[in-house]
Amino acid sequence: MYATYLRLDVLVWDSDRTVIRAARRKLAQSAQRDPAVRDARKRFYRKMLRDHADAQQLVVHCRL
Numbered sequence: 219m220y221a222t223y224l225r226l227d228v229l230v231w232d233s234d235r236t237v238i239r240a241a242r243r244k245l246a247q248s249a250q251r252d253p254a255v256r257d258a259r260k261r262f263y264r265k266m267l268r269d270h271a272d273a274q275q276l277v278v279h280c281r282l
Contacts, residue, residue: 223269230273241266 226240241263242250249255 219265220269223266223273226266228270230270230277232270234267234270237266237270238263 222244226237226244228237228240245259245262249259
């Protein structure tokens with residue numbers, strides 16, 4: 219899923235809200251509102267946020 223995060227075209231210092239908005243645009247139109255896939259959608263957003271936090275920590279670690 220990290221490859222999906224990289225395709226969001228967000229900067230490493232962008233906010234979590236920006237990441238969620240970019241991730242939402244990557245979902246199919248039918249999956250954006252379908253209540254049947256709500257849990258999968260939440261898992262996807264959480265994974266994107268986790269990858270975003272990992273990327274931020276990597277940048278901090280490399281700058282030291």
